[in-house]
Amino acid sequence: MFSSCVDPSSLQGLNWLSCYLTTGKHIDFYWSFLTVLTLLVVTAPTALAFGFGGAMLARSPHLPLRILGKGYTAMVRGIPDIVFFLFFVIALDQSIEWLVHQVRCPDWTDPIRNGLEFRVCPQAKVPQNSSPQVWHSIYGFVLAVITFALVFGAFAANVLYGAMQAVPRAQLETAEAYGMNHGQVFRRVLVPQMWVYALPGLSNLWMILIKATPLLFLLGVQDIVYWARELGGAKTAVYAFPHPDWRLYYFLALLVFYLAMTKFSEVVLTRVQNRLSHGQATAAGEAQRKAAT
Amino acid sequence: MSCLQTIADYGLRSIGIGERLLPKTDFSLCQQFTLIGSGLIWNVYFGVFALLCGFVFANALALAKASRHAVARKPAEWFIFVFRGSPLFIQFFLAYEALVLLPREGIDLFGIVFEVSWLSRAWAGALIVLFLNTAAYSAEIFYGALRSIPKGDLEAADAYGISGWSRFMRIQWPTMMRLAWPAYTNEAIFLFHATTLVFFSGFPAFGQRGDALYYASYFVDKTFNPFTPYPIVAFYFILLTLALIWIFGAINRRLNRHLPSNERSKIKLRPQIIR
Amino acid sequence: MKKLILTTALLALTAGAASAQTIRLGTEGAYPPYNFINDAGEVDGFEREVGDKLCELAALTCEWVTTDWDGIIPNLQSGNYDVIIAGMNITAERAEVLAFTQNYIPPATSAYMALSADTDVMGGVVSAQTGTVQSAHVAASGATLVEFATPDETVAAVRNGEADAVFADKDYLVPILEQSGGQFAWAGEEVQIGDGVGMGLRKSDTELRDKFDAAIATMKADGSLNTLIVKWFGDKVATY
Incomplete structure (x- = not known):
């Protein structure tokens, strides 16, 4: 980065530190903070969408759909998220490649599962072997987002389901009395009102999501934990900037x-x-009104 | 080798009883179920002891946070913020790195030497982290419950002339527990889930004695197949979760036994906490 | 398994651009001087140089990928890269699931490193990296094995007293011992494990394996492999 950093062994004190903190590896470390923030920004709405779907399924009048929705939310609660992360990503990766394989290589005769090997035709590799590394990174990141969204979608489904139940029954009955059909009640009355009830749960979920991001490194994304471990480890003289164990x-x-x-x-x-x-007819809204007068 | 023999050999392997070496060939389903189940002993150990100790400390913390005196309130607030605001993953790591820095020869206090090197072992170090962590989360739950005790209850206590310690023990605390119990059940479930992180970040396994996830990754490492061992862990944890829900549900019924049945608060499982 | 595609974006664009096939080389990136990530954030080390040279000889386009050690074989099996080149010792156990090339480092010694030379490495606590030949050896030796995910942590454990000794490839420990300023010493007996370090491939990739096999043979014959071994491991180690 700086021209004075060409010969690290001659540097002392602050100079050494400033050069050390601007090596290519450290720049990668700083960028990885952006990776984590991107994950948060992308995952939150995706998880919300999953959660919305899950909550709708759980409220469905059809039994199979309802079981599906409730099963989805129950699953994540029973299984530690880390276990889920560990095998889900590989399963997802392989099922995507298997699907692509079915489309692109219908004439492929070799078995896909050969003992422990999972082998699809070269055209079905996602992304292609020859594609630049950045696509492999992006693909890995997308898999991570989907996994995170699935897990947190189940939690969001819980919250949204509770919020939907919390909307006063009278509101929905009034809407029905006005002749709205099921969908209209849902869209015009239930959904707009539920957000107030959902917000505390959702903000809690957001906090949880922030704290779950170190698990990204289990999913194979080079995140801040990966780099902190890599940079902090003791470095021998084979590196340009040798130092003892600085992981702490x-x-x-x-x-x-x-x-x-x-x-x-x-x-x-x-x-x-x-x-x-x-202006809401809730305790918090009432408190605001009183404070203002 | 029959499955019963495998269970006899490896059923208590995680606490160092039975075969000294882990299986090197075969890796039958029976072996996987036995060893992973044996590892579950550690998950239960961490979960139960952290919960028990954490429960007591959480009560103290909640009271401190609700205190009018800044001397008690501020430290409690900071403690809760630090442990709730950072990932458990990183707490484990930092705790391990800090605990290994303790002097090996022990700490000399007034001529008595205290052995401290055992603190960096998982059974002690990780337990401490989990204990502090669950105490912080539970304290926040209890604090919330403490603040939502109906005003009428307290006024009634005043009217009866119940005050001070006996007012707390007889009126406030039982109500607080009753209000907090559903959320606390969630905390317990997620604490048990969090125990899988112990050997995964920071704390090393000695003599190949680890938790359920440790043995699962051993099998993945040997068979190169993640699709059997991890679902076995998941299966065990679903059982564990069901057992927890049952136990906490029974306590909940007892806490609410004086209420008419339609007013009892059912345990609603909400994602209060994962770390 | 866990490391799906750890990504160090590096393109090893080798000569012979005519080849259409891109081969992805998977390595750990945390085992200097075999392979490590240098301060510019690129894979570096002995295996980087050997790998690039082999790809050039075999007229392949190669790309480097890093992954965690404990997921290195499952990730190969599920096709996230095509070759493991990560200081992996050839053992019978691994040969059951992988196809190895001939070794490109002669059978090397593993050694115990401790704070003092008279440490009891057969009865004490010995650290080793999870899932290595060394950890299996320690577990069987009678010492208490303590496992860590990265090689770096195994050494740190000896430094802070968690373990009495660390057991690892001697070539990995040599620079650490030399630069420790007398803190570390060799202990116990040196042990020969495995049949040298080779590249691991999927069993079905016989064609690719033969290409690399031939390339390694070429490098052994013209002495360029020895030059690299001496460059990275010093002149005291075994060469071809």
């Missing part, structure tokens, strides 16, 4: 990062909550 400092930095994220989210979510409660 790197992980302390991560701790600070997560605490800051939590604090920031707390502040923002409290504001949103206040904004949403404004």
Whole structure:
């Protein structure tokens, strides 16, 4: 990065540190913070969509659909998320490639599962072997997002299901009395009203999601935990910047990062909550009204 | 080798009883179920002891957080914030790195040497982290419950002249428990799930004694097939979760036994906490 | 398994651009001097140089991928890369599931490194990396095995006293011992494990394996492999 960093062995003190903290590896480390933030930003709406679907299924009048919806939410609660992460990503990866294989290589005669090997035709590899590394990274990231969204979608489904149940029954009956059909009641009355009830649960979920991001590294994405471990380990002279075991400092930095994220989210979510409660016929809304007068 | 023999050999392998070496060939379903089940002993150990100790500490923390005195409130608030605001994964790691820095020869206090090197072992170190972690989460739940005790209950207590400690023990605490119990059930479930992280981040396994997930990854490492061992772990944990729901449900019924049946708060399982 | 595609975006664009096939080489990136990620964030080390040279000789386009050690074989099986080149010792156990090339490092010794030379490595606590030939050896030896996910942590465990000794490839430990300023010493007996380090491939990839096999033979014959071994491991180790 700096021209003075060409010969690291001659550097001392602060100079050494400034060069050390700007190596290509450290730049990768800094970028990985963006990876984590991107994951949060992409996963949150996806998980919400999954959760919405799950909650709708759980409320469905048809028994099979209802079982599907309830089973989905129950599954994630029974199984530790880490176990789910460990085998789901490979399963997802292989099923995608299997599907592509069926489409692209109908004439393939070799077995796909050969003992322990999973082997699809070269055209069915996702992404193609020859595609640039960046596509492999993106594909890995997308798999991680889907896995996260599935797990957190189940939690969101729980929250949204509860929120839908919390909308006063009278509201829905009134809508029905006005002659709205099932879909109209759902779209015009239930969904707009449920958000106030869902917000506390959803903000809780957001906090949980933030704290689950270190598990990204189990999914094979080079995230901040991966780099902290890699950078912090003791380095011999084969590296340009040898140093003893510094993992403690790197992980302390991560701790600070997560605490800051939590604090920031707390502040923002409290504001949103206040904004949403404004003028609502809930305890919080009532308290705001009293405080104003 | 019959399956019963396998169970006899490996059923208690995770606590060092039975065969010294892990299976090297075969890797039958029976072996996988036995060893992973044996590892579950550690998950139960961490979960139960962290919950029991955490419960007591959480009550103290909740009271401290609700205190009018900043001397008690501020430390409790910070403690809860730090442990709830950071991933358990990172807490384990930091705890291990910090615990191994303790002097090997022990700490000399007034001439008595305290042996401390055992603190970096998983059975102690990870238990401490889980204990502090669950205490922070439970304290927040109890604190919330403490604040939602109906005003009328307290006024009634005042009217009867019940005050101080006996007001807390006879009126506030039972109501707090009753209100907090559904959320606390969730905390317990997720604490048990979190025990799978012990040997996965930070704490190393000694003598190949580990938890359910440790043995599952051993089998994945040997058979190169993730599709059998991990679902076995999942299966065991579903059983564990059902047992927990049953136990906590029984306690919940007892806490609410004075209420008419339609007013009892059912345990609603919500994703209060994962780490 | 866990590491699906750990990504170090590096393109090893080798000569012979005419070849259409891109081969993905999977390595750990945490085992200097065999393979490590250098300060520029690229895979570096002995295996990087050997791998690039072999790809050039076999007229293949190669790309480097890093992955965690404990997921390195499952990820090969599910096709996330085509070759493991990660200081992997050829053993009978692994040969049941992998097709190995001939070795490109002669059978190497594994050694115990401890704080003092008279450490009891047969009865004490010995650290080793999970899922290595060394960890299996320690488990069978009578010592208490303590396992870590990365090689770096196994050494740290000896430094902070968690373990009495670390058992690993001697070539990995040599630079650490030399630069420790007398903190570490060799202990116990050196042990020969495995049939040298080779590249691991899926069993069905016989054609690719033969290509690499031939390329390794070429490098052995013209002495360029020895040059690289001496460059990275010093002149005291075994060569061809």
